[in-house]
Amino acid sequence: MIKKFAALISCLLVCGVLGAQTGTMLLQNRSLKLGWTRTAAGWTLTSVQLNRTGKWAAAGKPSGQHLFIYTAKKPALKPDTVFKTITGEVFPGENYHYQLEQWALSTSPVALNTAGTAYWSYPLTGERTSSGIRFSSENEVAELTTEWSLDSLYPTDIVVRQTLRAKRSGYFSCASPTLTTIPETELSWATVPGYFQGNYLQKNFALAYAYGHGIPALPAVYPERCASTLSPIVSNRAGLSFSVIPRPGLGRDPWEKDRSTQGDWLLGLSHMNRKGALSPTLYYPVLGEKGSKLEEGQTLSFQFRYSITDGDWFKALNHAIYDVYGFKESLALRKNRQSLSRRVERMHSYLTDPATSMWNVEDFENRKIGAQSYLGGVVGSQRDAMKNSDYGAMWMLASLTSDPKLTRDRLPYALNFKLAQQQTEPGFFEGAAVGQYYLAKSKKFVEEWGEVVEPIGLTYYTMLDVGNMLLFEPGNKVLRERLRMGASSLLRWQKADGSWPVAFDRHTEKEVFKDLEDLRPTFYGLLVAYRILGDARYLQAAKKGADWLIQNAVRTGSFLGVCGDARYAPDFATAQTAQCLLDLYDVAREKKYLEAAVATARIYTASIYTHPVAGAAEKEVNGVKRADWEISQSGLSFEHGGIFGSANREGPILLCSHAPLFIRMFAITGEPLFADMARAAALGRDAFVDEKTSVASYYWLAMNKGAGPYPHHAWWQVGWITDYLLSEAELRSAKTITFPRGFVTPKVGPHQTYGFQPGRIYGESAELISSEDLISSDSPDVEYLAARGKDKLFIIVMNDEPRELTATLSFGKKAAAFKIVSVMDGRGKKLSSKPIETNTPLALPGYGLKTLVLE
Known part of the structure; x- marks a missing residue:
């Protein structure tokens, strides 16, 4: 049940000692005890205790300090601070024009929490109310009133309502009072879901802020547009997790009425207070943004709750998702206009039509190569780029249908494209993919962004595609040799510690992007080679790479993305890592790989939107009436999130490759969140599906415009839907219905292919x-x-x-x-x-x- 903040219920047991006489006040129920003491500075929170198995235990370092921020003039949006990589270059670099504007906004004084004047205080007056305690204070700029009560339904939650009345005209932002702080030495985990997670503070701000490789050491204020769940969480070594959760509806609605309002910034979230102490904090409204300008005498108010969880960050996240934001109820609203099964059937027709699928056959080095047009951004493209996406899905659908339009008219040319895409000349890059895309006018293969060669590109565009084809054509000697060639390069490029470079310069062969580590499942290419070719060297190298990844990525919460045009901002490769580790466990049968797969999948739940609460309110989308739940972001994942991911502008994506993985994870762990998130992503998404082709749009912002410039995405949709349906069948039949799974698809996530064996x-x-x-x-x-x-x-x-x-x-x-x-x-x-x-x-x-x- 969604907690109704507006109708607060009195806590089960509230004890308030008269403050004027004794100088102390207490707020207590069976689970939680908060004590304030009146000092010369004002009412200070001196005790926060949690009942743990019948004994009261201290919960963090109490504070109770209040804060609001004020400025007479609207803050500037231009940054006044330059940040550099660990190798000394200005970040993110002039070549990344998609990120430059977003980085500038994200490093403005408001985002870095340096704008305006901070007014810190302890309340001057306190009084008991029928439901809790009310504190008040004022200065020459504003009056601030804060009402505290304990929740009767969730006894470790503290519900707070804060009201500010302006005594001057200007811009105001209220911060949630600092409940407790966690010393860095006691930190076990911290997260602003959708932006970062980790167990240590990172000194380099670019690494922490842009990539989530460690916790930012600055008290940055994050927008809700990429916050998957509106609940910053900090956990300590004592096993307690502290979170702050805004009242549903406080953050922006991405489609408020009849147009996108994705870019609005109404709510700020942080893992620190403005002084830099680890303490989950909300800011409302955001200084200089909508609602923050007040005239003298005007007021603003907001409601939120603190939650103290006797457990880890994942348990705290579940509480915010289910108990406060009603994720289960939102899922229950979903209904289809067209089944997923029917969508696959109709996409079969779309993909075999050369016109709708934008299929091209070109002459290249005495071969006829075939691929679909790609009209997105590629360096050097003159709208002539071509790409194939999910080779496993292509060969699968051909096998399932025996359609000559696939077996005769598509697959031979797609195979030639793959053969042409791989470098076969002896040398440093032998076996690697020459590039993801083919430019028809200039007759060359290129990478997405810059002339680089990535080891994970070799894994993707050689090992995975060739491996999936070999599942259907196990006797193809040319493909087997190409797979062996790729595996040899992966072995050669692997470092002594098991890792790989992020990329090499194609011309100099030197390592580039030395400011980053390859925190991606590059090892998986060698697992593919082992499963097909059986060479034990490949399995040992894959395990060595996975061991490094577990130590440096899974245990620290640090991951790297695979989209070159986004400078590798963390993305769906994190979900892919979980499936790759699960596949390694299936082969190696070592429990550490299963545990790491589950841990990674749990982390990836923080890449799934769980807000706003989906409802039935009517909205207008491109002239069509839609119920709110039909266009809800809740349940969808990012392409890439974080401070400069595409989700800032375009919202989440409809390519739900994680859905089958999450069904498998539910079967393994019994965690309902996995199944609910999978179904929320997959079902009732017809508002994003083109009626003529049954192809879903890629970005949420596109609504139902279909594949648009990305016709090859339909293959990925065939792939993830088939995997999802078969994973559901296996789950619901308690594994009495099972089909062998192939390898994961390149780039976009963890879904796998079927149909190569009974x-x-x-x-x-x-x-x-x-x-x-x-x-x-x-x-x-x-x-x-x-x-x-x-x-x-x-x-x-x-x-x-x-x-x-x-x-x-x-x-x-x-x-x-x-x-x-x-x-x-x-x-x-x-x-x-x-x-x-x-x-x-x-x-x-x-x-x-x-x-x-x-x-």
């Missing part, structure tokens, strides 16, 4: 096939998958809703010769053993599964 359905061998012309449903909330066994068909039917529904299934011409002989529940138990007529209504439990057996 699976098992209730103990019987079954080959995954396309469901087109086999089955359809009258309910868009029903998904279906098809597999062929010996003389029978299996139709797996799943409910996308948390509640029971009844759907009527219809069978197409491919199923005309078959009859339904039985219906099985999720565990393979027969619900009916006599023939059933088609078009018979089928009842499905919430998030349930049934299997129709046709002979």
Whole structure:
């Protein structure tokens, strides 16, 4: 249930000693005890205690100091501080024009928390109220009143309402009072979700602020536009986590009425107070932004809650997501207009149409190479760039459908593109990808941003693509040699500690981006090589690379992205790291890899939006009426977040590659957040799907404009949807329905390919096939998958809703010769053993599964 801040309930036990007589006041319930003492400076918070298994324990270093910030004139947006990399260059560098403007905004005095005059104080007066305690103070600029009460539903939460009345005209920003502070020596973890997480303070501000490689040592104020969950959290070594959570609705609504308001900045979040002490802090309104300008006599007020959790940051994050922001209730609103199964079928048509998919065949070095147009930013492009994305999905769909438009007209040319994309000449870069993109006019392959060669680019565009093709063509000797060639270079480039350079200069062969470490799953290319080629050297090197990554990335919360045009801001590669570690565990069977995979997936939950609370209010989107939940960001992930990620401008993305990983993680851990986030991402997203093609837009801001300049994204959509549906089938059937998974897709996340080997359905061998012309449903909330066994068909039917529904299934011409002989529940138990007529209504439990057996 969403906590209604506006209707505060009296705490179960409130004890207030008359302040005027004794000089102390107490706020207490069965779990929490706060004590204030009147000093010469004012009312000071001198005790914060938590009841831990029947004993009162101190919780942090109490403070109770209040702060508001004032300036008579609107603060300047221009930065007045220059930051450098650890190698001495000005950050981010002139070549990164996408980031320059965002970096300037992010290093303005307001963002760095140096703008205006800070008015610190302890309250001068205090009194008991019917629900708690009210403190007040004033100076020549403003009056400040703060009301404290304990929450009756969540007894370790303190609900606060703060009101400021201006005594001068100007710009004001209130900070949540400093409840407690955590000394650096006692820090175990800190996060502003969506921006950074870590267990140590980073001295280099560029590394900490732009990449989250360590905790920023400055009290920066972060906008809500890239904060995945509005709850800064600081945890100490004693096992307590401290968070501050604004009232739902306090932050910006990204689509307030009829246009994007993604860029509004109403709320500031920080892991520190303005003095630089570790203490989760909110700022409202943001100085100089909407709502901060007051005339003399005007007031502003805001509500929030402190939460003290007896547990780690993940437990505290769950509390904010579920108990305060009602994530479960938001998920329950989701309904489809079109099933995911049907979307894949329609994208099949889109992808085999040369016009809609922007398919091109070009002559290159005595080969005909094929790829789709790419009209995004690529250095040197004259709108002639070409790219293929998900080779695993291409070969999978061709296998499932046996469509000659794929097997004859697409795959041979895509294969040639891959062969041409790899450098085969002996030398330093032998086996590496020449570039992600092909420029048709200049007839050359190029990288996304600059003339560099990345080891992870070799993993992506040689090892993963070639590996996925070899799953379907295991006897292809040319591909096997190309895979071996790539593996040799990865071995050669690996450092003694197990890591790789971020990149090499293509001309000098020298290492570049020395200010960064390759905190990405580069090791996975060698795992692919081991699984295909069987050379034990590859597995040992993969384990060495993974061990380094666990020590330097997973344990510190530091990750690097894979988008060159964003200067490698952390992105979906973090989710990919989790799946790569999980795959390594499946091979090596060493528990440390499973534990690291789970830890990384938990970290990635902080890349999923959980606000604003989705509702049913009507909004207008490009002339179309939409319910608020239809266009909600809640449940979606970033391309890249942080202070200069694309999410600042474009919002999150609809490419939900993490969804199947999260279903697998739910099966492993039982953590409901994984399943809920997967389903919130995947389901009810029709407002972002082009009606003509069933291809979803990439960025949230594009709404339903379809693939736009990125037609190849449809392959990634086919890939993640298929993986998601099969992962749900495995989960809901308790692994009595399973199909072998291939390798992860390059770049965009952790989804994997299928269809290269038979699976098992209730103990019987079954080959995954396309469901087109086999089955359809009258309910868009029903998904279906098809597999062929010996003389029978299996139709797996799943409910996308948390509640029971009844759907009527219809069978197409491919199923005309078959009859339904039985219906099985999720565990393979027969619900009916006599023939059933088609078009018979089928009842499905919430998030349930049934299997129709046709002979």
